[in-house]
Amino acid sequence: MSSFWEYANPRRFMRTTDWLLPVAAGVALVVTAIGLIWGFFFTPDDFRQGSTVKIIFLHVPSALMAINAWIMMLVASLIWVVRRHHVSALAAKAAAPVGLVMTMIALFTGAVWGQPMWGTWWAWDPRLTSFLILFLFYLGYIALWSAIDDPDTGADLTAVLCLVGTVFALLSRYAAFFWSQGLHQGASLSLQPGTRVDWAYKAPLYVSMTGFALIFVALVLAGTRTEIRARRMKALVARERMA
């Protein structure tokens, strides 16, 4: 009888990811490459935005994963709090830097895209602002992990921070929309290029979103394996010291 919770056992997790990680990494690279090459070279230029629109194939998938990484951390933290599975806490720890980098990519590509489109690198648009805030939350979460020596204490504290942070991140997002409406009435800046996206764009966009999701999975698996090895080393050292 195999259940999902068996992977909460570090040894079982290591054994499975031994073969799963290379497969996931390989598939992730291939899918992302297909999505990006298709998107960059085999889609028509937009009649208004020209070729700048093609940055969408980096921007949207990274923005999507920036948010999904936080959601995954939230779920993993909850699993740690409720069921005390170490792998879950370590996976949350491993996901944070990936989410941080995804947020940075989304912000950077947004700026690069915004410059020719809006004539400015940065605007305090609610969407941009909420991503900047998300970036700060990632920074705090990672900083707390790195400040604590005891791994279980770190897991507990960061889990609580993740739960509380989620609530405040949602509030901040709402606040950003409220605030931006309040300051410049009827701002017409929007990150989404046009409401109707043609299938010529949609198809490669979906492929590259899948690719980014797989890259995220592969990176988190690799990160979790590193964390498990570090924990194992610590446990071995502690056992040696007792002998």
Add this chain to the structure above:
Amino acid sequence: MSVARGGVPLIAGLSLCLTAGQALILRGPNGCGKTTLLRTLAGLQPPLAGEIDLPPDAVAYAAHADGLKATLSVRENLAFWAAVYGGGDVGAAMGRMNLSGLSDRAALNLSAGQKRRLGLARLLVTGRPVWMLDEPTVSLDAASVALFADVVRGHLAAGGMALIATHIDLGLPEAQVLDLTPFKARRPAPGQGGGFDEAFL
């Protein structure tokens, strides 16, 4: 019962029981887990294995640090803890620990031994039956140690209990002594759960 500190098990297979009027002195070399055991019993950390059967609101815990506020006077420090624990007699406690002459002096102007006496006087105002003391006689002079022994004896005579971790002779010959060395957690045999991080081994 087993306890661990920093992910390393220290004490395993310990079982102890205190009855009213009994004092138990915990001995053992530095780092053997005396403080960790007391912190666990006081409810500050969960045991690694086993269970603690204590009536609620029974324990008064005194750690290495006295928890004194430097800018408050002796009386203010004690009165605060008396209020927290529901009103012990501050004056009597100061008298018992020979602090009456110092009652208006700020804690930062006390000597190390006087601070320690103030920390121990805190136990008297808690009104709790079980005292858990971690190295209570550090920096006390001989007279103060005797004073402290008297206070503990009075507490026991009133039906109290005391669990004291120390390696200094307290002048309490009637107290039982428990050496923690035999309960030192051993390295678990291969294939056997050691109680700590074994999932990673």
Add this chain to the structure above:
Amino acid sequence: MIALLTRDLRLAIRAGGGFGLGLAFFLILAVLVPLGVGPEPAVLAAIAPGVLWVGALLACLLSLDRIFALDWEDGSLDLLATAPIPLEGVVTVKAFAHWITTGLPLVLAAPVLGVLLNLPTGAFGWLVVSLLLGTPALSVIGTFGAALTVGLKRGGLLLSLLVLPLYIPTLVFGAELVARGAAGLPTQSALLLLAGITAGSVAILPFASAAVIRINLR
């Protein structure tokens, strides 16, 4: 609980308690901003609500690490955790004491600093109301941050990094309330949202703070 409150207040006003430091910081900030931005009244009036709110927030932040760090160092936090007061009560009282010693003076001083920053006359009432409603949330959220970092070496910087993002909603709604009041716009939604954040934080965060302290004492 009252004993704990009186003890914390007494400690704050005795020597080295740090009472008034936040207030002095707030004052200095309100002097420095016009010096940096220039004396143009219209510019100052436009930025006054934001500057006053950011100033209040930073002044609050300044004293957060004292909430638990001192009790942790001298061992009283261990003793408080084993005392008959529930830890949730302890953190609530500590947050309340922080508010009385830091938040309340800021509320009272803010109108004077509003004059320095040329705040529009109609906005003074809203400034006081917004700070009165918002600073308790700042104290409670800050207490959570202080609880997270208690016992960490050099926790002060980390504390700012953790707490400031959590302050964003309070800052936005608080400053927005003053700005709308200054411009004569309807203020009800900002007022309700600010009150909602404070009420929610005060109701829920003490449980998180107490849980975090228990973890840290382990």
